Amino acid sequence: MNWGLLLIASLFECAGATFLKLSDGCRRPVATVLFLSTMTISMGLLALVARHIPMGTAYAVWTGLGAIGTVIVGIVVFGESSDRGRWACLVLIILGVALLRWSDGTPSTRGEDSAVNLSVDVGQPVVAPGMAEGEPFVVHP
Secondary structure (H helix, E strand, O other): OHHHHHHHHHHHHHHHHHHHHHOOOOOOHHHHHHHHHHHHHHHHHHHHHOOOOOHHHHHHHHHHHHHHHHHHHHHHHHOOOOOHHHHHHHHHHHHHHHHHHHHOOOHHHHOOOOOOOOOOOOOOOOOOOOOOOOOOOOOOO
């Protein structure tokens, strides 16, 4: 499910980039609002996904898929160049995204929440993982 949400976030990122182009430097209000809306949704989904997929992997996949989609939209909709070099670069991005997806064997990709609980009950001793009970908890700036 998380990888599916990441794909949807990437689609919204691609839509956001497209609306940014259509906004003409934020001079067209409707396209500007659509740009801001799609990017907000995209970033929100990325934030949700990053709770379960390592942030570096999630961000790289999000930007990679968004870049691929944006280049394709540029070619199809805006008539941008579609030479072999651009397609070769897209293939390399696809390969990189696929390798990131399948090479990440960290526990957080197996459904575990990667967030760290930093809550402290007032008046209770603080014991962090790996600390012996009674060991002083010191935070260095």
